[in-house]
Amino acid sequence: MAQTKDGNESRTATKKRPNEESSPDKERTITGARAVINGLEEQGAEVVFGIIGGAIMPIYDELGKSDKIRHVTTTHEQGAIHAADAYARVTGKPGVVFATSGPGASNLMTGVANAYMDSSPVISFTGQVATPLIGQDSFQEVDVRGMSDPITKHNYLVMEPKEVPKTIRKSFHLAQSGRPGPIVVDLPKDVQMGEFTREEDSQDEKEFKGYEVNPDVNGQEVEDLADSLLAAERPVVLIGGGIAQAGAESELMKVVEELELPVASSLMGLGCVNSRDPHLIGMVGMHGSGPANKAIAKSDFLLAVGTRLDDRITGNVEEFAPRAEIAHVDIDPAEMGKIIQPDFPVVGDAKKVLSSLNDLVEGKGQIDKEWWGQIRSWFDKYSMDSKGGESVLKPQEVVRALSELTDNDETIVTTGVGQHQMWAAQHYEFTYPNQLITSGGLGTMGFGFPAGIGAQIAAPDRPVVTVTGDGSFQMNIQELTTAVRERLPITVVILRNGSLGMVRQWQQLFFDNRLVETLIDEGTPSLAKVTEAYGGKGISVAEEEGLRPAMQEALNYDRGPSVVECFVAEEENVFPMVPAGAANENFILGEGDA
Amino acid sequence: MPKPKEKQLHPLTALVKNKSGVLSRLSGLLARRGFNIDSLAVGETTDSRYSRMSIIVNGDRKTLDQVVKQLNKQVDVISVKDLSDRSHVERELSLIKVHAGTENRSEIIELADIFRAKVADVGKKFVIVEATGGADKVKALEDLLEEFGIEEIARTGRVVLERAEKRKDEKSE
Numbered sequence: 001m002a003q004t005k006d007g008n009e010s011r012t013a014t015k016k017r018p019n020e021e022s023s024p025d026k027e028r029t030i031t032g033a034r035a036v037i038n039g040l041e042e043q044g045a046e047v048v049f050g051i052i053g054g055a056i057m058p059i060y061d062e063l064g065k066s067d068k069i070r071h072v073t074t075t076h077e078q079g080a081i082h083a084a085d086a087y088a089r090v091t092g093k094p095g096v097v098f099a100t101s102g103p104g105a106s107n108l109m110t111g112v113a114n115a116y117m118d119s120s121p122v123i124s125f126t127g128q129v130a131t132p133l134i135g136q137d138s139f140q141e142v143d144v145r146g147m148s149d150p151i152t153k154h155n156y157l158v159m160e161p162k163e164v165p166k167t168i169r170k171s172f173h174l175a176q177s178g179r180p181g182p183i184v185v186d187l188p189k190d191v192q193m194g195e196f197t198r199e200e201d202s203q204d205e206k207e208f209k210g211y212e213v214n215p216d217v218n219g220q221e222v223e224d225l226a227d228s229l230l231a232a233e234r235p236v237v238l239i240g241g242g243i244a245q246a247g248a249e250s251e252l253m254k255v256v257e258e259l260e261l262p263v264a265s266s267l268m269g270l271g272c273v274n275s276r277d278p279h280l281i282g283m284v285g286m287h288g289s290g291p292a293n294k295a296i297a298k299s300d301f302l303l304a305v306g307t308r309l310d311d312r313i314t315g316n317v318e319e320f321a322p323r324a325e326i327a328h329v330d331i332d333p334a335e336m337g338k339i340i341q342p343d344f345p346v347v348g349d350a351k352k353v354l355s356s357l358n359d360l361v362e363g364k365g366q367i368d369k370e371w372w373g374q375i376r377s378w379f380d381k382y383s384m385d386s387k388g389g390e391s392v393l394k395p396q397e398v399v400r401a402l403s404e405l406t407d408n409d410e411t412i413v414t415t416g417v418g419q420h421q422m423w424a425a426q427h428y429e430f431t432y433p434n435q436l437i438t439s440g441g442l443g444t445m446g447f448g449f450p451a452g453i454g455a456q457i458a459a460p461d462r463p464v465v466t467v468t469g470d471g472s473f474q475m476n477i478q479e480l481t482t483a484v485r486e487r488l489p490i491t492v493v494i495l496r497n498g499s500l501g502m503v504r505q506w507q508q509l510f511f512d513n514r515l516v517e518t519l520i521d522e523g524t525p526s527l528a529k530v531t532e533a534y535g536g537k538g539i540s541v542a543e544e545e546g547l548r549p550a551m552q553e554a555l556n557y558d559r560g561p562s563v564v565e566c567f568v569a570e571e572e573n574v575f576p577m578v579p580a581g582a583a584n585e586n587f588i589l590g591e592g593d594a
Numbered sequence: 595m596p597k598p599k600e601k602q603l604h605p606l607t608a609l610v611k612n613k614s615g616v617l618s619r620l621s622g623l624l625a626r627r628g629f630n631i632d633s634l635a636v637g638e639t640t641d642s643r644y645s646r647m648s649i650i651v652n653g654d655r656k657t658l659d660q661v662v663k664q665l666n667k668q669v670d671v672i673s674v675k676d677l678s679d680r681s682h683v684e685r686e687l688s689l690i691k692v693h694a695g696t697e698n699r700s701e702i703i704e705l706a707d708i709f710r711a712k713v714a715d716v717g718k719k720f721v722i723v724e725a726t727g728g729a730d731k732v733k734a735l736e737d738l739l740e741e742f743g744i745e746e747i748a749r750t751g752r753v754v755l756e757r758a759e760k761r762k763d764e765k766s767e
């Protein structure tokens with residue numbers, strides 16, 4: 001039985017633990033497990049998310065002695081890593097995760113992939129079976145390094161206790177430098193329990209040979225870019241999450257205001273330009289705004305900064321910004337030409353590049369007023385305002401109410417994946433970078449709620465709201481336990497549409513309305529009541545009339561998580577929409593358009 | 595049947611950490627990103643902390659550019675160099691086990707001689723020919739030996755090194 005086996009292992013672990021208060025000789029040696037905790041403390045880690053298990057017990061035993069590190073036990077490892085991911089995005093410091101070997105580690109993998117796709121610095125420490133047992137299909141053994149190879153910036157299997165301190169220093173450096181990304185550190189149980197002397201820990205300066213963190217910006221490249229930008233008649237700036245990562249929003253705004261440039265944003269870039277700022281012309285891509293997609297299609301110069309230009313942004317690549325010269329600024333050289341061959345590739349930190357760009361364009365005039373005239377005409381033509389005031393609850397209206405009732409300069413918004421995610425992106429007024437914490441690259445249903453937990457722990461004094469769907473919420477609903485236990489006053493707004501709505505939308509539009517396996521209402525319980533059963537606050541609303549009071553009540557509730565289950569119009573779909581494979585400019589505005 | 599696209603081979607040389615897991619991570623990267631790799635060979639350098647990888651990429655310039663950049667991004671990769679336009683030495687070693695009885699053994703040995711290949715082993719039914727050289731030469735010999743019947747073959751894959759003395763990346767270790 002697994003239980004007994006785990007238990008036995010733990011007894012050995014306890015027996016072998018060195019008694020720290022004994023002889024001075026002993027003080028000079030420490031265990032790998034102790035070194036993990038010391039290393040985390042040294043790096044300033046304050047919170048660890050995780051779940052204990054046999055192969056990581058020595059580390060937890062040492063964690064128990066630390067008063068500097070807070071541990072949050074989640075209900076599922078996926079919850080832990082999404083929380084750590086959001087924690088990292090809110091604090092700008094790496095999120096840290098502990099999980100046991102085998103299933104604990106494999107449960108993390110979705111979250112590791114999620115962090116990889118969104119360049120989030122998450123460091124996972126996984127217990128592993130003892131080194132002599134590796135490779136023997138031992139109890140709870142999986143090849144963590146092999147599994148995580150394709151989804152990590154880097155990973156380690158630590159084979160000696162004395163390697164632990166170095167590995168932790170390296171992991172923290174790698175996770176947050178250059179283009180951030182997740183690191184996995186696999187720690188066999190005997191490495192955790194084995195001892196080494198502090199002298200054996202060596203700095204290894206050679207370690208990062210060939211790893212270039214912050215490449216110097218090539219001044220000539222920026223000059224060329226600036227010349228073309230100044231010569232353009234219909235320029236557009238396209239920003240991505242890299243602006244937030246680099247903290248380059250004010251450098252961006254300087255250039256934008258200097259030249260009066262229109263700015264379109266990817267999902268990950270939302271908030272880098274305040275939604276109320278007139279330069280922002282909306283989100284680009286599959287569910288982007290009419291003006292943003294039109295402007296890029298008609299532009300003669302596209303300045304893309306801190307974006308991967310992935311397929312959700314470009315639509316049909318051949319027809320993406322077909323008339324434009326493209327400048328691509330990114331810290332990752334491999335993004336240059338990966339999808340689009342830029343006319344002006346500039347590798348570098350967005351902050352640095354934009355500030356030198358600003359020096360070059362300062363006082364050089366503003367762009368053609370005619371171009372703005374055209375963009376404004378698209379705003380009139382493709383308005384996304386809906387009427388509201390209907391008896392049925394429109395999902396868009398729910399998001400708008402949320403945006404009105406929350407303090408947009410303070411609130412953190414996390415989302416699941418699906419229609420609700422797009423409505424949140426389209427209708428919430430974001431005002432600062434990283435305000436929207438969403439699964440952009442991997443599109444991980446179930447991300448939103450645990451991300452809300454991580455965000456709330458990172459920012460206890462700020463309001464945190466999760467906008468999620470009935471499908472997405474139920475994918476990590478078990479984290480209600482965590483939120484109740486930690487008394488986290490997150491407000492979860494569920495857009496309950498009885499379906500896996502985004503997929504249903506595709507079926508309606510592209511599969512002749514054959515709804516196969518997308519209606520999920522049968523069997524879905526009252527999510528408000530479920531929340532109550534967990535010990536949180538649950539409220540249901542089905543009409544617009546009751547919406548705002550219910551939402552306000554939930555937002556006011558501060559003794560734990562609250563859920564507002566909004567029964568929204570089930571047939572509502574997300575528009576505008578660019579059908580897969582189409583040019584962005586050929587977006588459709590409704591079902592009749594398809 | 596569409597004509598198979600002509601191969602565009604590009605030799606790359608990479609200096610990487612000599613640690614367990616590195617080869618698997620890097621070859622996994624190449625496979626997962628759909629790069630077409632014609633040959634991949636690895637061996638330790640004079641400094642045991644590093645290995646040199648020789649990678650022959652089949653693809654256009656754009657693909658090659660991505661291979662170099664994606665490899666460079668890996669923490670365990672110290673440096674990558676595209677040798678397509680640099681003068682370089684390229685070698686492959688092939689062990690070819692050929693059917694050989696008393697009647698044709700000397701003929702095979704003669705053939706090996708012409709190609710400056712060695713006979714590495716002689717048995718009652720087979721000889722093993724050890725051929726070294728550029729890929730073309732080794733291939734030509736293999737084609738000729740095919741007439742006698744090749745039982746088995748083992749190749750090292752192609753190893754490449756830039757010519758001249760400016761192997762800076764190695765010296766500075």
Ligand SMILES: Cc1ncc(C[n+]2csc(CCOP(=O)(O)OP(=O)(O)O)c2C)c(N)n1
Pocket residue numbers: 416417418419420421443444445446468469470471472473495497499500501502503
């Ligand atoms: C883990 C995971 N499984 C499946 C999908 C495919 N998928 C994308 S959106 C979606 C529906 C999401 O449903 P819900 O959370 O209710 O959101 P809605 O679209 O209804 O707002 C599904 C199944 C996914 N993105 N992630």
Ligand SMILES: [Mg+2]
Pocket residue numbers: 418469470471495496497498499500501
């Ligand atoms: Mg739904």
